[in-house]
Amino acid sequence: xxINTIECVPxxxxxxxxLTHINQTGEKAIVASISMMLSKQSYDYYVNxxxxxxxxxxxxxxxxxxxxxDSLKEVVGGSQVIFITHAALKNIDDFSLxxxxxxxxxxxxxxxxFESLKxxxxxxxxxxxxxxxxxxxxxxxDLCLDDTKRxxxxxxxxxxxRKRDDIAVQMFPLYRALLGEIPVKIQCSVDGYTCxxxxxxxxxxxxxxxxxxxxxxxxxxxxxxxxxCYHDVQFVESPLQxxxxxxxxxxTKRIKIHVLADGNYSRYVGDRSQSGMTVYNRIKxxxxxxxxxKDFIYCTNTxxxxxxxxxxxxxxxxxxxxxxxYTNVVSLFSYNPLPWLRQMLKAVALSxxxxxxxxxxxxxxxxxxxxxxxxxxxxxxxHNNSNKQINLFVPDMRLAVYMKENYFPDAQIISDExxxxxxxxxxxxxxxxxxxxxRAFAKYKARCGLDIKNPDxxxxxxxWLTDYRNKKAT
Numbered sequence: 001x002x003i004n005t006i007e008c009v010p011x012x013x014x015x016x017x018x019l020t021h022i023n024q025t026g027e028k029a030i031v032a033s034i035s036m037m038l039s040k041q042s043y044d045y046y047v048n049x050x051x052x053x054x055x056x057x058x059x060x061x062x063x064x065x066x067x068x069x070d071s072l073k074e075v076v077g078g079s080q081v082i083f084i085t086h087a088a089l090k091n092i093d094d095f096s097l098x099x100x101x102x103x104x105x106x107x108x109x110x111x112x113x114f115e116s117l118k119x120x121x122x123x124x125x126x127x128x129x130x131x132x133x134x135x136x137x138x139x140x141x142d143l144c145l146d147d148t149k150r151x152x153x154x155x156x157x158x159x160x161x162r163k164r165d166d167i168a169v170q171m172f173p174l175y176r177a178l179l180g181e182i183p184v185k186i187q188c189s190v191d192g193y194t195c196x197x198x199x200x201x202x203x204x205x206x207x208x209x210x211x212x213x214x215x216x217x218x219x220x221x222x223x224x225x226x227x228x229c230y231h232d233v234q235f236v237e238s239p240l241q242x243x244x245x246x247x248x249x250x251x252t253k254r255i256k257i258h259v260l261a262d263g264n265y266s267r268y269v270g271d272r273s274q275s276g277m278t279v280y281n282r283i284k285x286x287x288x289x290x291x292x293x294k295d296f297i298y299c300t301n302t303x304x305x306x307x308x309x310x311x312x313x314x315x316x317x318x319x320x321x322x323x324x325x326y327t328n329v330v331s332l333f334s335y336n337p338l339p340w341l342r343q344m345l346k347a348v349a350l351s352x353x354x355x356x357x358x359x360x361x362x363x364x365x366x367x368x369x370x371x372x373x374x375x376x377x378x379x380x381x382x383h384n385n386s387n388k389q390i391n392l393f394v395p396d397m398r399l400a401v402y403m404k405e406n407y408f409p410d411a412q413i414i415s416d417e418x419x420x421x422x423x424x425x426x427x428x429x430x431x432x433x434x435x436x437x438x439r440a441f442a443k444y445k446a447r448c449g450l451d452i453k454n455p456d457x458x459x460x461x462x463x464w465l466t467d468y469r470n471k472k473a474t
Contacts, residue, residue: 004238011382013245014214054080183347253410265395296328413455
Protein backbone atom coordinates (compact mmCIF):
# COMPACT_ATOMS: atom_id res chain seq x y z
CA UNK A 1 0.00 0.00 0.00
CA UNK A 2 1.23 3.49 -0.87
CA ILE A 3 0.55 6.53 1.34
CA ASN A 4 1.39 9.89 -0.15
CA THR A 5 2.88 12.38 2.29
CA ILE A 6 2.90 16.15 2.59
CA GLU A 7 5.40 16.87 5.34
CA CYS A 8 5.58 20.55 6.32
CA VAL A 9 5.50 22.63 9.46
CA PRO A 10 2.22 24.09 10.80
CA UNK A 11 0.80 27.12 8.95
CA UNK A 12 2.66 26.22 5.75
CA UNK A 13 -0.49 25.75 3.66
CA UNK A 14 -0.88 21.94 3.67
CA UNK A 15 -4.66 22.00 4.07
CA UNK A 16 -5.01 24.84 1.56
CA UNK A 17 -3.05 22.86 -1.05
CA UNK A 18 -5.27 19.79 -0.52
CA LEU A 19 -8.58 21.65 -0.68
CA THR A 20 -7.52 23.73 -3.68
CA HIS A 21 -6.51 20.53 -5.50
CA ILE A 22 -9.85 18.87 -4.71
CA ASN A 23 -11.79 21.88 -5.95
CA GLN A 24 -9.76 22.23 -9.15
CA THR A 25 -9.86 18.54 -10.10
CA GLY A 26 -13.42 17.86 -8.97
CA GLU A 27 -12.39 14.50 -7.51
CA LYS A 28 -14.46 12.80 -4.85
CA ALA A 29 -12.65 13.10 -1.54
CA ILE A 30 -12.84 12.27 2.14
CA VAL A 31 -11.02 14.83 4.31
CA ALA A 32 -10.29 13.49 7.82
CA SER A 33 -9.19 15.97 10.51
CA ILE A 34 -7.95 15.32 14.03
CA SER A 35 -10.99 16.99 15.64
CA MET A 36 -14.45 18.22 14.75
CA MET A 37 -13.26 21.79 15.29
CA LEU A 38 -10.58 21.33 12.63
CA SER A 39 -13.05 19.58 10.37
CA LYS A 40 -15.37 22.59 10.57
CA GLN A 41 -12.48 24.96 9.92
CA SER A 42 -11.52 23.02 6.79
CA TYR A 43 -15.13 22.90 5.62
CA ASP A 44 -15.52 26.66 6.09
CA TYR A 45 -12.28 27.33 4.22
CA TYR A 46 -13.30 25.05 1.38
CA VAL A 47 -16.72 26.68 0.96
CA ASN A 48 -16.02 30.31 1.81
CA UNK A 49 -12.40 30.87 0.71
CA UNK A 50 -11.97 28.47 -2.18
CA UNK A 51 -15.56 28.52 -3.40
CA UNK A 52 -16.00 24.76 -3.24
CA UNK A 53 -19.44 23.24 -3.52
CA UNK A 54 -21.16 19.88 -2.91
CA UNK A 55 -19.46 19.42 0.48
CA UNK A 56 -20.81 18.08 3.77
CA UNK A 57 -19.60 17.58 7.35
CA UNK A 58 -20.40 14.26 8.97
CA UNK A 59 -20.06 14.12 12.74
CA UNK A 60 -20.22 10.41 13.56
CA UNK A 61 -18.36 11.03 16.84
CA UNK A 62 -21.56 12.13 18.56
CA UNK A 63 -24.08 9.70 17.05
CA UNK A 64 -25.56 6.87 19.08
CA UNK A 65 -25.00 4.54 16.10
CA UNK A 66 -21.40 5.60 15.45
CA UNK A 67 -20.25 2.00 14.84
CA UNK A 68 -22.79 1.56 12.05
CA UNK A 69 -21.85 4.89 10.42
CA ASP A 70 -25.41 5.40 9.25
CA SER A 71 -24.74 9.10 8.74
CA LEU A 72 -21.76 8.40 6.46
CA LYS A 73 -23.70 5.91 4.41
CA GLU A 74 -26.44 8.50 3.88
CA VAL A 75 -24.09 10.97 2.14
CA VAL A 76 -21.57 8.71 0.36
CA GLY A 77 -21.95 8.98 -3.38
CA GLY A 78 -24.23 11.97 -3.07
CA SER A 79 -21.54 14.47 -2.04
CA GLN A 80 -18.25 15.24 -3.74
CA VAL A 81 -16.34 16.16 -0.57
CA ILE A 82 -17.04 14.66 2.87
CA PHE A 83 -15.37 16.14 5.97
CA ILE A 84 -14.98 13.73 8.92
CA THR A 85 -12.73 13.18 11.94
CA HIS A 86 -9.99 10.62 12.53
CA ALA A 87 -12.31 8.82 14.95
CA ALA A 88 -15.00 8.54 12.26
CA LEU A 89 -12.43 7.18 9.80
CA LYS A 90 -11.39 4.42 12.21
CA ASN A 91 -15.03 3.46 12.79
CA ILE A 92 -15.97 2.92 9.15
CA ASP A 93 -17.31 -0.62 8.83
CA ASP A 94 -17.66 -0.92 5.03
CA PHE A 95 -14.80 0.66 3.10
CA SER A 96 -16.08 -0.66 -0.23
CA LEU A 97 -18.56 2.23 -0.21
CA UNK A 98 -15.64 4.64 -0.64
CA UNK A 99 -13.80 3.04 -3.55
CA UNK A 100 -14.45 6.11 -5.73
CA UNK A 101 -13.09 8.53 -3.12
CA UNK A 102 -9.56 9.71 -2.40
CA UNK A 103 -8.67 10.01 1.30
CA UNK A 104 -6.82 13.03 2.67
CA UNK A 105 -5.80 12.85 6.34
CA UNK A 106 -4.88 16.11 8.07
CA UNK A 107 -2.24 15.35 10.75
CA UNK A 108 -1.05 11.88 11.77
CA UNK A 109 -3.99 9.66 12.77
CA UNK A 110 -3.67 7.62 15.94
CA UNK A 111 -4.00 4.25 14.22
CA UNK A 112 -2.07 2.44 16.94
CA UNK A 113 -3.22 2.17 20.55
CA PHE A 114 -1.79 0.31 23.50
CA GLU A 115 -4.53 -1.55 25.33
CA SER A 116 -4.93 -3.50 28.54
CA LEU A 117 -7.53 -6.06 29.56
CA LYS A 118 -8.01 -6.96 33.21
CA UNK A 119 -9.05 -10.40 34.50
CA UNK A 120 -9.67 -11.88 37.91
CA UNK A 121 -7.57 -14.74 39.21
CA UNK A 122 -9.40 -17.17 36.92
CA UNK A 123 -7.76 -17.03 33.50
CA UNK A 124 -8.60 -20.57 32.40
CA UNK A 125 -10.09 -19.30 29.12
CA UNK A 126 -6.75 -17.63 28.34
CA UNK A 127 -4.72 -20.69 29.28
CA UNK A 128 -7.04 -22.77 27.11
CA UNK A 129 -6.00 -20.95 23.91
CA UNK A 130 -2.39 -20.03 24.74
CA UNK A 131 0.86 -21.88 25.27
CA UNK A 132 1.60 -22.68 28.93
CA UNK A 133 2.96 -19.76 30.95
CA UNK A 134 4.09 -19.18 34.51
CA UNK A 135 3.51 -15.73 35.96
CA UNK A 136 4.21 -14.82 39.58
CA UNK A 137 3.02 -11.66 41.29
CA UNK A 138 4.73 -8.68 39.67
CA UNK A 139 6.01 -10.70 36.70
CA UNK A 140 5.40 -9.64 33.09
CA UNK A 141 5.67 -12.56 30.64
CA ASP A 142 4.89 -13.26 27.00
CA LEU A 143 1.49 -14.64 26.02
CA CYS A 144 1.54 -16.76 22.86
CA LEU A 145 -1.27 -18.42 20.95
CA ASP A 146 -1.33 -22.21 20.92
CA ASP A 147 -1.37 -22.74 17.17
CA THR A 148 -3.44 -25.90 17.53
CA LYS A 149 -6.22 -23.64 18.86
CA ARG A 150 -5.99 -21.10 16.03
CA UNK A 151 -9.24 -22.15 14.33
CA UNK A 152 -11.05 -22.00 17.65
CA UNK A 153 -9.78 -18.46 18.29
CA UNK A 154 -10.77 -17.42 14.77
CA UNK A 155 -14.33 -18.61 15.48
CA UNK A 156 -14.34 -16.75 18.80
CA UNK A 157 -13.06 -13.60 17.08
CA UNK A 158 -15.87 -13.84 14.49
CA UNK A 159 -18.38 -14.13 17.34
CA UNK A 160 -16.90 -11.00 18.88
CA UNK A 161 -16.84 -9.09 15.60
CA ARG A 162 -20.48 -9.95 14.91
CA LYS A 163 -21.43 -9.30 18.57
CA ARG A 164 -22.85 -12.81 19.03
CA ASP A 165 -21.34 -13.24 22.50
CA ASP A 166 -20.63 -10.62 25.18
CA ILE A 167 -17.40 -12.23 26.35
CA ALA A 168 -16.16 -12.62 22.78
CA VAL A 169 -16.91 -8.91 22.18
CA GLN A 170 -14.78 -7.98 25.18
CA MET A 171 -11.99 -10.36 24.18
CA PHE A 172 -12.02 -9.50 20.46
CA PRO A 173 -9.06 -7.05 20.55
CA LEU A 174 -6.98 -9.64 22.40
CA TYR A 175 -7.99 -12.40 19.97
CA ARG A 176 -6.94 -10.19 17.07
CA ALA A 177 -3.57 -9.44 18.64
CA LEU A 178 -2.87 -13.13 19.28
CA LEU A 179 -3.94 -14.12 15.77
CA GLY A 180 -1.83 -11.35 14.26
CA GLU A 181 1.21 -12.62 16.16
CA ILE A 182 1.71 -9.17 17.65
CA PRO A 183 3.55 -9.53 21.00
CA VAL A 184 1.16 -9.78 23.95
CA LYS A 185 2.23 -9.49 27.59
CA ILE A 186 0.47 -10.70 30.73
CA GLN A 187 1.17 -9.42 34.23
CA CYS A 188 0.13 -10.94 37.54
CA SER A 189 -0.84 -8.85 40.55
CA VAL A 190 -2.54 -9.54 43.86
CA ASP A 191 -5.85 -8.50 42.25
CA GLY A 192 -5.60 -10.81 39.23
CA TYR A 193 -4.07 -10.59 35.75
CA THR A 194 -3.71 -7.87 33.13
CA CYS A 195 -3.02 -8.49 29.44
CA UNK A 196 -1.19 -5.77 27.49
CA UNK A 197 -1.28 -5.67 23.72
CA UNK A 198 -1.18 -3.40 20.69
CA UNK A 199 -4.36 -2.70 18.78
CA UNK A 200 -3.69 -1.23 15.38
CA UNK A 201 -6.23 -0.18 12.77
CA UNK A 202 -6.16 -2.57 9.80
CA UNK A 203 -5.49 -0.27 6.84
CA UNK A 204 -5.53 -3.26 4.50
CA UNK A 205 -9.33 -2.93 4.57
CA UNK A 206 -9.14 0.57 3.07
CA UNK A 207 -10.51 0.78 -0.47
CA UNK A 208 -9.83 4.43 -1.30
CA UNK A 209 -8.51 5.47 -4.72
CA UNK A 210 -5.51 7.04 -3.00
CA UNK A 211 -4.40 8.03 0.50
CA UNK A 212 -2.52 11.21 1.44
CA UNK A 213 -1.35 12.26 4.91
CA UNK A 214 -0.43 15.89 5.62
CA UNK A 215 1.67 16.39 8.76
CA UNK A 216 4.98 17.69 10.06
CA UNK A 217 6.26 14.14 10.52
CA UNK A 218 4.67 10.73 10.00
CA UNK A 219 7.56 8.38 9.16
CA UNK A 220 9.19 8.89 12.56
CA UNK A 221 6.02 8.38 14.61
CA UNK A 222 4.75 5.16 16.16
CA UNK A 223 1.89 5.09 13.62
CA UNK A 224 4.33 5.50 10.75
CA UNK A 225 6.65 2.77 12.04
CA UNK A 226 3.83 0.26 12.58
CA UNK A 227 2.31 1.01 9.16
CA UNK A 228 5.68 0.43 7.48
CA CYS A 229 6.60 -2.70 9.46
CA TYR A 230 3.29 -4.53 9.82
CA HIS A 231 1.25 -3.29 6.87
CA ASP A 232 4.01 -2.93 4.24
CA VAL A 233 3.06 0.71 3.69
CA GLN A 234 5.37 2.74 1.47
CA PHE A 235 5.55 6.47 2.06
CA VAL A 236 5.90 8.49 -1.13
CA GLU A 237 6.10 12.28 -1.40
CA SER A 238 2.86 13.69 -2.79
CA PRO A 239 2.94 16.01 -5.84
CA LEU A 240 1.01 18.44 -3.60
CA GLN A 241 4.21 18.90 -1.58
CA UNK A 242 5.20 21.47 -4.21
CA UNK A 243 1.95 23.40 -3.74
CA UNK A 244 2.51 24.41 -0.09
CA UNK A 245 3.67 27.91 0.78
CA UNK A 246 6.85 26.68 2.50
CA UNK A 247 8.19 23.47 4.01
CA UNK A 248 10.26 24.78 6.93
CA UNK A 249 10.30 28.02 8.91
CA UNK A 250 12.96 30.54 7.94
CA UNK A 251 14.80 32.95 10.24
CA THR A 252 14.93 30.42 13.07
CA LYS A 253 17.96 32.20 14.51
CA ARG A 254 15.45 34.40 16.37
CA ILE A 255 14.52 31.38 18.53
CA LYS A 256 16.07 30.57 21.89
CA ILE A 257 15.33 27.14 23.37
CA HIS A 258 15.76 27.16 27.14
CA VAL A 259 16.36 23.76 28.78
CA LEU A 260 14.72 23.54 32.22
CA ALA A 261 16.14 20.31 33.70
CA ASP A 262 19.22 18.21 33.17
CA GLY A 263 18.76 14.60 32.12
CA ASN A 264 15.56 13.16 30.66
CA TYR A 265 12.46 14.70 32.23
CA SER A 266 9.70 12.38 33.42
CA ARG A 267 6.93 12.23 36.01
CA TYR A 268 9.38 10.54 38.36
CA VAL A 269 11.96 13.32 37.90
CA GLY A 270 9.26 16.00 38.34
CA ASP A 271 8.17 14.40 41.62
CA ARG A 272 11.72 14.14 42.95
CA SER A 273 12.10 16.13 46.18
CA GLN A 274 14.90 18.63 46.61
CA SER A 275 15.13 20.52 49.91
CA GLY A 276 11.46 19.89 50.60
CA MET A 277 10.24 20.95 47.14
CA THR A 278 9.59 18.87 44.04
CA VAL A 279 11.62 19.45 40.88
CA TYR A 280 8.40 20.38 39.05
CA ASN A 281 7.56 23.12 41.57
CA ARG A 282 11.13 24.45 41.47
CA ILE A 283 10.91 24.76 37.69
CA LYS A 284 7.43 26.27 37.90
CA UNK A 285 8.54 28.96 40.37
CA UNK A 286 11.58 29.77 38.22
CA UNK A 287 9.40 30.16 35.13
CA UNK A 288 6.88 32.35 36.97
CA UNK A 289 9.72 34.64 38.09
CA UNK A 290 11.17 34.86 34.58
CA UNK A 291 7.77 35.43 32.95
CA UNK A 292 6.57 38.02 35.46
CA UNK A 293 4.78 40.76 33.53
CA LYS A 294 5.11 38.86 30.22
CA ASP A 295 2.50 37.01 28.20
CA PHE A 296 3.10 33.32 27.60
CA ILE A 297 1.30 30.13 26.68
CA TYR A 298 1.99 26.86 28.42
CA CYS A 299 1.02 23.22 28.69
CA THR A 300 1.61 20.87 31.60
CA ASN A 301 0.29 17.45 32.63
CA THR A 302 -3.25 17.45 34.00
CA UNK A 303 -2.04 16.07 37.34
CA UNK A 304 0.28 19.08 37.83
CA UNK A 305 -0.53 22.42 39.46
CA UNK A 306 -1.25 25.27 37.03
CA UNK A 307 0.77 28.43 36.59
CA UNK A 308 -0.48 31.53 38.38
CA UNK A 309 -0.22 33.51 35.12
CA UNK A 310 -0.04 32.62 31.45
CA UNK A 311 -2.54 31.09 29.04
CA UNK A 312 -2.91 27.33 29.36
CA UNK A 313 -3.64 25.43 26.15
CA UNK A 314 -4.35 21.70 25.80
CA UNK A 315 -1.94 18.90 25.05
CA UNK A 316 -1.49 18.03 21.36
CA UNK A 317 -2.82 21.41 20.26
CA UNK A 318 -3.21 20.91 16.50
CA UNK A 319 -5.22 23.61 14.78
CA UNK A 320 -5.33 26.16 17.60
CA UNK A 321 -4.49 29.31 15.67
CA UNK A 322 -5.50 31.92 18.25
CA UNK A 323 -2.11 32.34 19.97
CA UNK A 324 0.17 33.48 17.16
CA UNK A 325 0.83 36.82 18.89
CA TYR A 326 2.68 35.07 21.73
CA THR A 327 6.48 34.95 21.71
CA ASN A 328 7.01 32.96 24.94
CA VAL A 329 6.05 29.28 25.18
CA VAL A 330 6.47 26.94 28.16
CA SER A 331 6.27 23.21 27.47
CA LEU A 332 6.40 21.46 30.84
CA PHE A 333 4.71 18.11 30.30
CA SER A 334 6.23 14.64 30.19
CA TYR A 335 5.04 11.57 28.32
CA ASN A 336 7.20 8.47 28.64
CA PRO A 337 6.25 4.81 28.11
CA LEU A 338 5.50 2.81 31.27
CA PRO A 339 7.77 -0.18 32.06
CA TRP A 340 5.32 -2.77 30.63
CA LEU A 341 4.97 -0.69 27.47
CA ARG A 342 8.74 -0.39 27.06
CA GLN A 343 8.94 -4.18 27.20
CA MET A 344 6.22 -4.52 24.61
CA LEU A 345 7.72 -1.94 22.26
CA LYS A 346 11.08 -3.69 22.46
CA ALA A 347 9.44 -7.06 21.71
CA VAL A 348 7.53 -5.66 18.72
CA ALA A 349 10.68 -3.98 17.39
CA LEU A 350 12.80 -7.12 17.63
CA SER A 351 10.07 -9.25 16.03
CA UNK A 352 9.98 -6.79 13.12
CA UNK A 353 13.73 -6.72 12.56
CA UNK A 354 14.08 -3.21 13.96
CA UNK A 355 16.58 -1.91 16.48
CA UNK A 356 15.51 -2.71 20.05
CA UNK A 357 14.89 0.94 20.99
CA UNK A 358 13.41 2.08 17.66
CA UNK A 359 9.73 1.86 18.61
CA UNK A 360 10.40 3.35 22.04
CA UNK A 361 12.02 6.31 20.29
CA UNK A 362 9.05 6.53 17.91
CA UNK A 363 6.64 6.49 20.84
CA UNK A 364 8.50 9.39 22.47
CA UNK A 365 8.41 11.27 19.16
CA UNK A 366 4.64 10.72 18.88
CA UNK A 367 3.65 11.45 22.46
CA UNK A 368 6.27 13.96 23.60
CA UNK A 369 8.45 15.56 20.92
CA UNK A 370 5.80 16.26 18.28
CA UNK A 371 3.07 17.50 20.70
CA UNK A 372 5.67 19.82 22.28
CA UNK A 373 6.66 21.10 18.84
CA UNK A 374 3.00 21.63 17.96
CA UNK A 375 2.62 23.65 21.15
CA UNK A 376 5.59 25.84 20.23
CA UNK A 377 4.24 26.25 16.70
CA UNK A 378 1.09 27.93 18.04
CA UNK A 379 3.21 31.04 18.69
CA UNK A 380 4.67 33.78 16.46
CA UNK A 381 6.97 31.10 15.02
CA UNK A 382 4.24 30.37 12.45
CA HIS A 383 4.66 33.88 10.98
CA ASN A 384 7.40 33.03 8.54
CA ASN A 385 8.36 36.64 7.85
CA SER A 386 8.41 37.80 11.45
CA ASN A 387 11.60 38.89 13.20
CA LYS A 388 10.23 38.85 16.74
CA GLN A 389 12.43 37.10 19.31
CA ILE A 390 11.00 33.76 20.45
CA ASN A 391 11.68 32.04 23.78
CA LEU A 392 10.79 28.37 24.12
CA PHE A 393 11.10 26.69 27.52
CA VAL A 394 11.34 22.88 27.33
CA PRO A 395 11.84 20.17 29.99
CA ASP A 396 15.02 18.52 28.75
CA MET A 397 17.90 18.58 26.29
CA ARG A 398 16.59 15.69 24.15
CA LEU A 399 13.51 17.74 23.20
CA ALA A 400 15.63 20.86 22.57
CA VAL A 401 17.93 18.90 20.26
CA TYR A 402 14.97 17.27 18.44
CA MET A 403 13.35 20.63 17.67
CA LYS A 404 16.63 22.21 16.61
CA GLU A 405 17.62 19.34 14.32
CA ASN A 406 14.20 18.91 12.73
CA TYR A 407 12.53 22.32 12.72
CA PHE A 408 14.64 25.19 14.08
CA PRO A 409 18.16 24.65 12.67
CA ASP A 410 19.53 28.08 13.62
CA ALA A 411 17.95 28.23 17.08
CA GLN A 412 20.17 28.73 20.10
CA ILE A 413 19.94 26.16 22.90
CA ILE A 414 20.44 27.74 26.31
CA SER A 415 21.01 25.81 29.52
CA ASP A 416 21.61 28.74 31.89
CA GLU A 417 18.26 28.13 33.66
CA UNK A 418 18.68 24.35 33.89
CA UNK A 419 17.82 22.85 37.29
CA UNK A 420 20.13 20.08 38.40
CA UNK A 421 18.15 16.89 39.07
CA UNK A 422 20.92 14.33 39.43
CA UNK A 423 24.49 14.03 40.59
CA UNK A 424 26.02 12.86 37.33
CA UNK A 425 25.56 14.56 33.98
CA UNK A 426 27.07 13.14 30.78
CA UNK A 427 26.39 12.61 27.09
CA UNK A 428 26.17 8.88 27.71
CA UNK A 429 23.51 9.10 30.43
CA UNK A 430 21.41 11.78 28.73
CA UNK A 431 21.35 9.83 25.45
CA UNK A 432 20.83 6.51 27.29
CA UNK A 433 23.72 4.69 25.60
CA UNK A 434 24.34 1.02 26.25
CA UNK A 435 27.77 -0.23 27.34
CA UNK A 436 29.10 -0.80 23.80
CA UNK A 437 27.95 2.64 22.72
CA UNK A 438 29.53 4.25 25.77
CA ARG A 439 32.91 2.66 25.00
CA ALA A 440 32.81 3.69 21.34
CA PHE A 441 31.64 7.20 22.16
CA ALA A 442 34.35 7.78 24.76
CA LYS A 443 36.99 7.61 22.00
CA TYR A 444 34.96 9.87 19.71
CA LYS A 445 34.36 12.39 22.51
CA ALA A 446 38.08 12.57 23.36
CA ARG A 447 39.06 12.94 19.69
CA CYS A 448 36.57 15.76 19.07
CA GLY A 449 36.91 17.48 22.42
CA LEU A 450 33.16 17.47 23.15
CA ASP A 451 31.97 19.37 26.22
CA ILE A 452 28.71 18.47 27.99
CA LYS A 453 28.21 22.15 28.87
CA ASN A 454 28.06 23.11 25.19
CA PRO A 455 24.49 22.56 23.82
CA ASP A 456 25.78 22.40 20.23
CA UNK A 457 27.99 19.49 21.22
CA UNK A 458 24.88 17.60 22.38
CA UNK A 459 23.57 17.80 18.80
CA UNK A 460 26.90 16.40 17.55
CA UNK A 461 26.73 13.55 20.08
CA UNK A 462 23.14 12.71 19.14
CA UNK A 463 24.06 12.58 15.42
CA TRP A 464 27.05 10.34 16.23
CA LEU A 465 24.77 7.96 18.15
CA THR A 466 22.23 7.84 15.31
CA ASP A 467 24.98 7.08 12.76
CA TYR A 468 26.51 4.48 15.08
CA ARG A 469 23.22 2.64 15.53
CA ASN A 470 22.44 2.79 11.80
CA LYS A 471 25.83 1.26 10.95
CA LYS A 472 25.34 -1.41 13.61
CA ALA A 473 21.92 -2.27 12.17
CA THR A 474 23.38 -2.83 8.69
